[in-house]
Amino acid sequence: MTTSNHNHQKCIRTALCQAEALCKARAQRLTPIREQVLRSVWSSHKAIGAYSIIDALAKQSSKPPAPPTVYRALDFLLDNGLIHRVNSLNAFIGCNAPGHQHNSQLLICRRCSNTTELVSEALNSQANKAAKQENFVLEQTCVELTGLCETCSREIAHDE
Amino acid sequence: MTTSNHNHQKCIRTALCQAEALCKARAQRLTPIREQVLRSVWSSHKAIGAYSIIDALAKQSSKPPAPPTVYRALDFLLDNGLIHRVNSLNAFIGCNAPGHQHNSQLLICRRCSNTTELVSEALNSQANKAAKQENFVLEQTCVELTGLCETCSREIAHDE
DNA sequence: CAAATAATGCAATATTATAACATATCTTCT
Protein backbone atom coordinates (compact mmCIF):
# COMPACT_ATOMS: atom_id res chain seq x y z
CA MET A 1 0.00 0.00 0.00
CA THR A 2 2.97 2.32 -0.50
CA THR A 3 2.10 5.08 -2.88
CA SER A 4 4.90 3.89 -5.14
CA ASN A 5 3.94 0.34 -5.96
CA HIS A 6 0.51 1.01 -7.34
CA ASN A 7 -1.17 3.38 -9.72
CA HIS A 8 -2.26 5.99 -7.27
CA GLN A 9 -3.86 8.19 -9.90
CA LYS A 10 -6.38 5.45 -10.25
CA CYS A 11 -7.14 5.53 -6.53
CA ILE A 12 -7.78 9.25 -6.77
CA ARG A 13 -9.94 8.96 -9.85
CA THR A 14 -12.01 6.20 -8.33
CA ALA A 15 -12.51 8.11 -5.10
CA LEU A 16 -13.60 11.24 -6.90
CA CYS A 17 -15.91 9.33 -9.20
CA GLN A 18 -17.59 7.57 -6.32
CA ALA A 19 -17.90 10.82 -4.40
CA GLU A 20 -19.48 12.53 -7.35
CA ALA A 21 -21.92 9.71 -7.89
CA LEU A 22 -22.86 9.49 -4.23
CA CYS A 23 -23.40 13.20 -3.85
CA LYS A 24 -25.52 13.27 -6.95
CA ALA A 25 -27.63 10.39 -5.70
CA ARG A 26 -28.13 12.15 -2.38
CA ALA A 27 -28.63 15.63 -3.80
CA GLN A 28 -25.56 16.82 -1.98
CA ARG A 29 -23.26 19.34 -3.53
CA LEU A 30 -19.65 18.34 -4.11
CA THR A 31 -18.48 21.92 -4.46
CA PRO A 32 -15.01 22.86 -5.75
CA ILE A 33 -13.64 23.31 -2.26
CA ARG A 34 -15.02 20.00 -1.08
CA GLU A 35 -13.58 18.30 -4.10
CA GLN A 36 -10.18 19.90 -3.58
CA VAL A 37 -10.17 18.82 0.05
CA LEU A 38 -11.16 15.30 -0.93
CA ARG A 39 -8.37 15.30 -3.49
CA SER A 40 -5.88 16.38 -0.83
CA VAL A 41 -7.03 13.65 1.50
CA TRP A 42 -6.56 11.18 -1.31
CA SER A 43 -3.16 12.55 -2.34
CA SER A 44 -1.66 9.56 -0.55
CA HIS A 45 -2.61 6.68 1.67
CA LYS A 46 -1.28 8.51 4.68
CA ALA A 47 -3.68 10.28 6.96
CA ILE A 48 -3.44 14.02 6.46
CA GLY A 49 -4.02 16.76 9.02
CA ALA A 50 -6.36 19.67 8.41
CA TYR A 51 -3.53 22.17 8.33
CA SER A 52 -1.58 20.11 5.83
CA ILE A 53 -4.66 20.27 3.64
CA ILE A 54 -4.63 24.03 4.02
CA ASP A 55 -0.98 24.06 2.95
CA ALA A 56 -1.74 21.85 -0.01
CA LEU A 57 -4.59 24.05 -1.17
CA ALA A 58 -2.47 27.15 -0.66
CA LYS A 59 -0.18 25.94 -3.41
CA GLN A 60 -3.09 25.77 -5.81
CA SER A 61 -4.36 29.31 -5.39
CA SER A 62 -3.25 32.77 -4.47
CA LYS A 63 -4.12 32.69 -0.79
CA PRO A 64 -4.56 29.78 1.59
CA PRO A 65 -8.09 28.88 2.64
CA ALA A 66 -8.99 29.77 6.23
CA PRO A 67 -9.28 26.89 8.69
CA PRO A 68 -13.08 26.98 8.85
CA THR A 69 -13.26 26.56 5.10
CA VAL A 70 -11.31 23.35 5.27
CA TYR A 71 -12.95 22.07 8.43
CA ARG A 72 -16.37 22.62 6.93
CA ALA A 73 -15.42 20.68 3.86
CA LEU A 74 -14.03 17.92 6.07
CA ASP A 75 -17.28 17.85 8.05
CA PHE A 76 -19.23 17.49 4.85
CA LEU A 77 -17.01 14.65 3.68
CA LEU A 78 -17.24 12.95 7.07
CA ASP A 79 -21.02 13.30 7.16
CA ASN A 80 -21.24 11.73 3.76
CA GLY A 81 -18.92 8.91 4.63
CA LEU A 82 -16.36 9.91 2.04
CA ILE A 83 -13.52 10.17 4.53
CA HIS A 84 -12.72 8.90 7.99
CA ARG A 85 -11.19 10.71 10.91
CA VAL A 86 -8.16 9.00 12.39
CA ASN A 87 -8.54 9.84 16.04
CA SER A 88 -5.14 8.67 17.13
CA LEU A 89 -3.50 11.05 14.65
CA ASN A 90 -5.96 13.93 14.53
CA ALA A 91 -6.00 13.43 10.81
CA PHE A 92 -8.14 12.25 7.93
CA ILE A 93 -8.08 9.44 5.42
CA GLY A 94 -10.16 8.65 2.37
CA CYS A 95 -12.84 6.03 2.74
CA ASN A 96 -12.39 2.93 0.67
CA ALA A 97 -16.00 2.01 0.34
CA PRO A 98 -18.10 5.13 0.60
CA GLY A 99 -21.78 4.60 0.31
CA HIS A 100 -21.81 1.44 2.31
CA GLN A 101 -22.47 1.93 5.96
CA HIS A 102 -19.66 0.02 7.60
CA ASN A 103 -17.70 -0.19 10.79
CA SER A 104 -14.16 -0.36 9.60
CA GLN A 105 -10.76 -0.80 11.15
CA LEU A 106 -7.59 1.06 10.35
CA LEU A 107 -4.10 -0.36 10.21
CA ILE A 108 -1.68 2.49 10.70
CA CYS A 109 2.02 2.03 10.04
CA ARG A 110 4.06 4.00 12.54
CA ARG A 111 7.04 4.04 10.17
CA CYS A 112 5.67 5.03 6.76
CA SER A 113 2.31 6.30 8.01
CA ASN A 114 0.39 4.47 5.35
CA THR A 115 -3.03 3.53 6.55
CA THR A 116 -5.14 0.65 5.33
CA GLU A 117 -8.83 0.38 5.90
CA LEU A 118 -10.38 -2.99 6.34
CA VAL A 119 -13.66 -4.41 7.48
CA SER A 120 -13.54 -7.49 9.66
CA GLU A 121 -17.06 -8.60 10.35
CA ALA A 122 -15.68 -10.99 12.95
CA LEU A 123 -14.11 -8.09 14.80
CA ASN A 124 -17.25 -6.01 14.51
CA SER A 125 -19.25 -8.87 15.84
CA GLN A 126 -16.97 -9.10 18.88
CA ALA A 127 -17.32 -5.38 19.45
CA ASN A 128 -21.09 -5.73 19.41
CA LYS A 129 -20.84 -8.65 21.77
CA ALA A 130 -18.62 -6.78 24.19
CA ALA A 131 -21.01 -3.82 24.20
CA LYS A 132 -24.02 -6.04 24.65
CA GLN A 133 -22.46 -7.73 27.64
CA GLU A 134 -22.40 -4.38 29.39
CA ASN A 135 -25.88 -3.47 28.12
CA PHE A 136 -24.23 -0.70 26.20
CA VAL A 137 -25.99 0.68 23.13
CA LEU A 138 -23.20 0.77 20.58
CA GLU A 139 -23.44 3.60 18.10
CA GLN A 140 -19.96 4.18 16.79
CA THR A 141 -16.78 2.17 16.71
CA CYS A 142 -13.25 3.42 16.45
CA VAL A 143 -10.67 0.72 15.90
CA GLU A 144 -7.19 1.93 15.10
CA LEU A 145 -4.41 -0.61 15.00
CA THR A 146 -0.88 0.73 14.99
CA GLY A 147 2.29 -1.11 14.12
CA LEU A 148 4.39 -1.87 11.08
CA CYS A 149 3.07 -2.55 7.62
CA GLU A 150 4.45 -5.52 5.75
CA THR A 151 6.89 -3.44 3.71
CA CYS A 152 8.29 -1.56 6.69
CA SER A 153 8.65 -4.62 8.87
CA ARG A 154 10.70 -6.25 6.10
CA GLU A 155 12.84 -3.19 5.64
CA ILE A 156 13.52 -2.96 9.35
CA ALA A 157 14.47 -6.63 9.45
CA HIS A 158 16.98 -5.95 6.65
CA ASP A 159 18.55 -3.02 8.43
CA GLU A 160 19.62 -5.11 11.39
CA MET B 1 -20.66 2.92 36.50
CA THR B 2 -22.11 6.31 37.40
CA THR B 3 -20.08 7.97 40.07
CA SER B 4 -23.14 8.01 42.32
CA ASN B 5 -24.07 4.36 42.66
CA HIS B 6 -20.80 3.11 43.98
CA ASN B 7 -18.22 4.02 46.56
CA HIS B 8 -15.92 6.04 44.41
CA GLN B 9 -13.50 6.80 47.21
CA LYS B 10 -12.67 3.15 47.11
CA CYS B 11 -11.88 3.33 43.39
CA ILE B 12 -9.50 6.19 44.07
CA ARG B 13 -7.82 4.48 46.99
CA THR B 14 -7.37 1.28 45.04
CA ALA B 15 -5.91 3.10 42.07
CA LEU B 16 -3.45 5.03 44.19
CA CYS B 17 -2.44 1.95 46.12
CA GLN B 18 -1.80 -0.01 42.98
CA ALA B 19 0.12 2.88 41.46
CA GLU B 20 2.29 3.19 44.52
CA ALA B 21 3.01 -0.51 44.60
CA LEU B 22 3.78 -0.68 40.90
CA CYS B 23 6.09 2.29 40.95
CA LYS B 24 7.91 0.90 43.94
CA ALA B 25 8.34 -2.44 42.23
CA ARG B 26 9.72 -0.75 39.15
CA ALA B 27 11.84 1.81 40.95
CA GLN B 28 9.80 4.60 39.43
CA ARG B 29 9.01 7.72 41.38
CA LEU B 30 5.38 8.53 42.02
CA THR B 31 6.12 12.15 42.86
CA PRO B 32 3.55 14.50 44.41
CA ILE B 33 2.64 16.02 41.06
CA ARG B 34 2.24 12.65 39.43
CA GLU B 35 0.08 11.49 42.27
CA GLN B 36 -2.07 14.61 42.10
CA VAL B 37 -2.55 14.16 38.38
CA LEU B 38 -3.44 10.52 38.86
CA ARG B 39 -5.92 11.54 41.55
CA SER B 40 -7.49 14.05 39.14
CA VAL B 41 -7.80 11.43 36.45
CA TRP B 42 -9.49 9.17 38.96
CA SER B 43 -11.78 11.87 40.29
CA SER B 44 -14.53 10.29 38.21
CA HIS B 45 -15.10 7.63 35.60
CA LYS B 46 -15.28 10.26 32.90
CA ALA B 47 -12.26 10.90 30.76
CA ILE B 48 -10.63 14.17 31.73
CA GLY B 49 -8.70 16.58 29.52
CA ALA B 50 -5.25 17.86 30.38
CA TYR B 51 -6.48 21.40 30.90
CA SER B 52 -9.24 20.25 33.22
CA ILE B 53 -6.53 18.59 35.26
CA ILE B 54 -4.68 21.89 35.35
CA ASP B 55 -7.86 23.58 36.59
CA ALA B 56 -8.36 20.90 39.21
CA LEU B 57 -4.80 21.25 40.50
CA ALA B 58 -5.11 25.03 40.46
CA LYS B 59 -7.74 24.77 43.16
CA GLN B 60 -5.35 22.87 45.37
CA SER B 61 -2.51 25.35 45.33
CA SER B 62 -1.74 28.98 44.88
CA LYS B 63 -0.95 28.97 41.18
CA PRO B 64 -1.96 26.54 38.44
CA PRO B 65 0.70 24.19 37.13
CA ALA B 66 2.01 24.98 33.66
CA PRO B 67 0.87 22.68 30.85
CA PRO B 68 4.23 20.89 30.53
CA THR B 69 4.10 19.96 34.18
CA VAL B 70 0.81 18.18 33.71
CA TYR B 71 1.67 16.68 30.34
CA ARG B 72 4.88 15.27 31.74
CA ALA B 73 3.03 13.68 34.60
CA LEU B 74 0.50 12.27 32.12
CA ASP B 75 3.33 10.87 30.02
CA PHE B 76 4.78 9.19 33.06
CA LEU B 77 1.43 7.67 33.97
CA LEU B 78 0.86 6.53 30.39
CA ASP B 79 4.32 4.99 30.17
CA ASN B 80 3.67 3.09 33.34
CA GLY B 81 0.26 1.91 32.22
CA LEU B 82 -1.52 3.71 35.05
CA ILE B 83 -3.81 5.65 32.74
CA HIS B 84 -5.05 5.40 29.17
CA ARG B 85 -5.40 8.10 26.56
CA VAL B 86 -8.86 8.30 25.03
CA ASN B 87 -8.00 9.33 21.50
CA SER B 88 -11.50 10.12 20.41
CA LEU B 89 -11.82 12.64 23.24
CA ASN B 90 -8.26 13.92 23.62
CA ALA B 91 -8.59 12.98 27.24
CA PHE B 92 -7.38 10.53 29.85
CA ILE B 93 -8.86 7.82 32.00
CA GLY B 94 -7.52 5.72 34.81
CA CYS B 95 -6.49 2.18 34.01
CA ASN B 96 -8.46 -0.54 35.69
CA ALA B 97 -5.78 -3.15 35.77
CA PRO B 98 -2.41 -1.46 35.80
CA GLY B 99 0.54 -3.76 35.86
CA HIS B 100 -0.98 -6.26 33.52
CA GLN B 101 -0.05 -5.71 29.93
CA HIS B 102 -3.40 -5.74 28.20
CA ASN B 103 -5.12 -4.53 25.11
CA SER B 104 -8.30 -3.07 26.40
CA GLN B 105 -11.44 -1.58 24.93
CA LEU B 106 -13.30 1.47 26.08
CA LEU B 107 -17.04 1.95 26.18
CA ILE B 108 -17.71 5.68 26.15
CA CYS B 109 -21.18 7.00 26.89
CA ARG B 110 -21.91 10.03 24.74
CA ARG B 111 -24.54 11.21 27.21
CA CYS B 112 -22.96 10.95 30.67
CA SER B 113 -19.38 10.56 29.45
CA ASN B 114 -18.70 7.69 31.79
CA THR B 115 -16.14 5.36 30.34
CA THR B 116 -15.76 1.70 31.09
CA GLU B 117 -12.66 -0.29 30.35
CA LEU B 118 -12.98 -3.90 29.44
CA VAL B 119 -10.81 -6.60 28.00
CA SER B 120 -12.37 -8.89 25.46
CA GLU B 121 -9.84 -11.52 24.50
CA ALA B 122 -12.14 -12.54 21.67
CA LEU B 123 -12.02 -9.03 20.27
CA ASN B 124 -8.25 -8.84 20.71
CA SER B 125 -7.89 -12.12 18.96
CA GLN B 126 -9.89 -10.78 16.00
CA ALA B 127 -7.73 -7.68 15.91
CA ASN B 128 -4.62 -9.85 15.77
CA LYS B 129 -6.19 -11.93 13.08
CA ALA B 130 -7.10 -8.91 10.99
CA ALA B 131 -3.57 -7.54 11.28
CA LYS B 132 -2.03 -10.87 10.45
CA GLN B 133 -4.10 -11.18 7.31
CA GLU B 134 -2.42 -8.03 6.04
CA ASN B 135 0.99 -9.14 7.32
CA PHE B 136 0.85 -6.18 9.61
CA VAL B 137 2.94 -6.26 12.80
CA LEU B 138 0.45 -5.14 15.39
CA GLU B 139 1.97 -3.14 18.22
CA GLN B 140 -0.82 -1.09 19.71
CA THR B 141 -4.58 -1.27 19.61
CA CYS B 142 -7.04 1.53 20.13
CA VAL B 143 -10.63 0.39 20.42
CA GLU B 144 -13.08 3.05 21.49
CA LEU B 145 -16.75 2.21 21.38
CA THR B 146 -19.15 5.11 21.69
CA GLY B 147 -22.84 4.98 22.45
CA LEU B 148 -25.12 4.94 25.46
CA CYS B 149 -24.42 3.25 28.75
CA GLU B 150 -27.14 1.14 30.28
CA THR B 151 -28.29 3.87 32.65
CA CYS B 152 -28.49 6.55 30.00
CA SER B 153 -30.25 4.38 27.46
CA ARG B 154 -32.91 3.61 30.07
CA GLU B 155 -33.28 7.25 31.02
CA ILE B 156 -33.64 8.27 27.40
CA ALA B 157 -36.28 5.59 26.86
CA HIS B 158 -38.23 7.02 29.82
CA ASP B 159 -38.09 10.55 28.48
CA GLU B 160 -39.94 9.65 25.32
C1' DC C 1 30.45 15.14 49.01
C1' DA C 2 30.71 15.52 43.91
C1' DA C 3 28.89 14.09 39.68
C1' DA C 4 25.30 12.37 37.15
C1' DT C 5 20.56 11.68 36.49
C1' DA C 6 15.84 12.75 36.95
C1' DA C 7 12.17 15.93 37.77
C1' DT C 8 10.13 20.43 37.79
C1' DG C 9 9.51 25.56 36.72
C1' DC C 10 8.78 28.71 33.31
C1' DA C 11 8.12 31.32 28.97
C1' DA C 12 7.09 30.98 24.59
C1' DT C 13 4.96 28.89 20.83
C1' DA C 14 3.10 25.16 17.86
C1' DT C 15 -0.92 22.54 16.45
C1' DT C 16 -5.69 21.49 16.05
C1' DA C 17 -10.35 23.22 16.05
C1' DT C 18 -14.39 26.35 16.59
C1' DA C 19 -17.42 30.65 17.19
C1' DA C 20 -19.65 34.47 15.32
C1' DC C 21 -21.08 37.14 11.83
C1' DA C 22 -20.94 38.97 7.03
C1' DT C 23 -21.33 37.88 2.20
C1' DA C 24 -22.17 35.18 -1.73
C1' DT C 25 -24.29 31.42 -4.27
C1' DC C 26 -27.74 28.19 -5.28
C1' DT C 27 -32.57 26.39 -5.17
C1' DT C 28 -37.34 26.83 -5.22
C1' DC C 29 -41.50 28.82 -5.93
C1' DT C 30 -44.37 32.03 -8.14
Next chain:
DNA sequence: AGAAGATATGTTATAATATTGCATTATTTG
Protein backbone atom coordinates in the same frame (compact mmCIF):
# COMPACT_ATOMS: atom_id res chain seq x y z
C1' DA D 1 -37.07 36.10 -14.60
C1' DG D 2 -37.29 37.66 -9.74
C1' DA D 3 -37.90 37.28 -4.76
C1' DA D 4 -37.42 34.39 -0.68
C1' DG D 5 -35.26 30.96 1.64
C1' DA D 6 -31.67 27.79 2.22
C1' DT D 7 -26.97 26.51 1.63
C1' DA D 8 -22.17 27.48 1.26
C1' DT D 9 -18.16 30.39 1.75
C1' DG D 10 -15.19 34.41 3.49
C1' DT D 11 -13.10 36.58 7.36
C1' DT D 12 -11.54 37.61 11.87
C1' DA D 13 -10.76 36.23 16.11
C1' DT D 14 -10.11 32.94 19.57
C1' DA D 15 -10.51 28.42 22.01
C1' DA D 16 -8.49 24.02 23.14
C1' DT D 17 -4.80 20.84 23.03
C1' DA D 18 0.15 20.00 23.09
C1' DT D 19 5.26 20.74 22.69
C1' DT D 20 10.04 22.99 22.67
C1' DG D 21 13.88 24.77 24.94
C1' DC D 22 16.26 26.14 28.62
C1' DA D 23 16.96 27.20 33.62
C1' DT D 24 16.58 25.33 38.20
C1' DT D 25 15.89 22.01 41.80
C1' DA D 26 15.76 17.43 43.80
C1' DT D 27 17.29 12.73 43.92
C1' DT D 28 20.31 8.98 43.19
C1' DT D 29 24.85 7.03 42.45
C1' DG D 30 29.62 6.42 43.04
